Amino acid sequence: MTLFQRTIRELHQMLIDEEISSVELTQSVLDQIDAVGEKTKAYLLVTRELALRQAKGADERLRANRDVRPLTGIPIALKDVLCVQDVVSTAGSRILKGFSPPYSATVIERLEAEGAVFLGKTNCDEFAMGSSNENSGYWPVHNPWALDRVPGGSSGGSAASVASGEAIAALGSDTGGSIRQPAALTGIVGFKPTYGRVSRYGLIAFASSLDQIGPMTRDVFDSALVLQAIAGHDPRDSTSSLRPVPDYLSTLRNGVKGMRLGVPKEYFVAGMEPAVEQAIHDAVRLLEQQGASIQEVSLPHSDVALPAYYIIAPAEASSNLARYDGVRYGYQAPGAKNLIEEYMATRQQGFGTEVKRRIVLGTYALSSGYYDAYYLQAQKVRTLIIEDFTRAFEKVDALLGATSPTVAFPLGAKTQDPVAMYLNDILTIPANLGNVCAISVPCGLADGLPIGLQVIAPGFREEIALQVAYAFEAATDFRKLQSPLMRAAA
C-alpha cells in the first residue's frame, strides 16, 4: 500500500517507529496531487513549500521525541473557508481573490501546535453555499469515484482530496450538511460536531448560528483523532462551549451492545433512491446484530426543517456578507463615481449567482412586512426541531438514517433548479437546526458510487456518534473501499 492511501492511525505508528519520515509521506501525497489533481480539481491552492517545511519540522520533533502528537507530521487539507495567516484564503469566492488573512483560524493554530502538515486550500462552493461544489467561484470539483459526477458540497474539495489520496485527512465546515453530504458522496467519514464544540474563530462566516468546523477522514478512528485536536473552548469565539472535551478514543471501541438506536420514519423521504434505502435498512440490521436494540422513532417536524433552513441560513448570510464592500479587503470594482455605486458594483461583479440569490432571499426574509412570516416563523420552527430531537433522545441513544437521499449525481444535473439542489440537504439540515452532532460513515455502493449512513447523537455527545459509527465500520469492510483514482495510482 502506498503511503497516501493509509490512515492517520497507521501513518502515526510508522512515523513514531521511524519507518517513514513526514517528508517522505508529504512527498507521497504531493506526488498524488500532481498525478490526479487535474482530474479532481480538489485544490484551489497547493502550499507545497509550506508543507515540506512543516514536514521537516515534524520530523525533527519526531526524532527528538518532543511532544509528539497523533497528527504530528500528518498531511492535511484545509477547506478554503478557513483563514491561514499569509496563505490566500478565498472561501471559493472571486470577491476574496488574493485575500491574505492577517491571522489564522483557531483550528489552524491547534493543528499547527499538533505539528500537522498543511497541503493547501481545498475548493468549495462559494462561501460554503451549495451541495455540489458547482457554485465555486473558480471551478467545479470532480468526484474521484466518477469524474463526470459531483463530489457533493460545499466541502467538495476536502472530500475529493481525502477520497483520491490527495490528503490523508481534511477539515470541512458544515452549515446544512456541507461536511456529511460530500463525505457520503465520496465514500469517506465526515463529522459535524455540535455547534459550539469547535471554535469558529477565523472561519469565514456563512450562517453564524449554524456553522461548525469538523473532520473529513478515511475512517472513524481518524475522525476521533482530528476532532480531539480541534475541539474545545476558545476565548476568541464566545459561542464556543465551556464544556470539557472528553477523551474520544477511550469510548470508541465500546460497541453498540445494549445501546438503543432509533430510526426516524420521516428520514425515508420521497425521492430517496431504492439502493440508498436498502443500504440503510441493511446497516440498521447489522447494528441490531451487533447487539443494539432498534426502534422506530418520529421527528414530526422534519418536513419543515428544510424550509426553515432556507430562511435562517440566507438571512444570516445576507447579514454576514454585508462586510464584502470593496473597502477593507477583497475585490473593488473600478470606475465607480461614489461610494454606494462602488458597493453595488463590487458586490455585483464579485459574488456568484447562488450567493446573490441567497443575499436577495435573506434580505427579503428580514425586510419589513415579511420578518414575522418568514424569519420569526423559521426561528420558531427551529425550536420545534430542537424539541423533536430532545423527545427522541429520551427514548434512544442515537439516530440512524441516510446522509443523502441519492448517490453522487452528474455535474450540471441540478444547476438550473435551485429547489432541486436544496433538496440534497433534506436529511442533514435537521442536525444543524437541532443543535445535535452527526457523522456520515460509508455503508455501501450503488452502481459503484458510495452511500453514507448518518449517525445522529445528542448535543455534546460526540463520543456516542463516534462509538456507533466505529462499531458499524468495524463490522463491515466498507472502509477498505477506495475510489478508482486512489486505486489506480497505487
Added chain:
Amino acid sequence: MPEPESELSSREVEHVARLARLGITAEEVVRYRDQLRHILSAIDALKQADTSKVPATAHPLEERNVMRDDLRESCLPVEAALKNAPSREDSYFRVKAIQE
C-alpha cells in the same frame, strides 16, 4: 403592509437588492424574481407548522453574557490590517466620497 402571500414582484426584487447594496441587471431581476417565487412557494410549508406555543430560537448557546477580563491586549498591527486594502492613504482605508 404587504401580504406575505402575495407574489414577489420585480420592484420588490430591485428594492431588496438595493437594501443589500447589490447591483443587479434587468435580466437578473426577472430571473431572481422567478426563482425566488419558486423557492418561496417551496418554503411556504413553513407556515403550516403550529408555532403558537413555542418561543423563537435565535441561537443554540447555553452560555449567557460571555465576558472577558477587562485587560489590555494586543491588537492587529495597522500594517497587517491594511495589507489587503484595495485603496489606502497613510494609515487609513481610502473610500469614495459619500456626498457629492
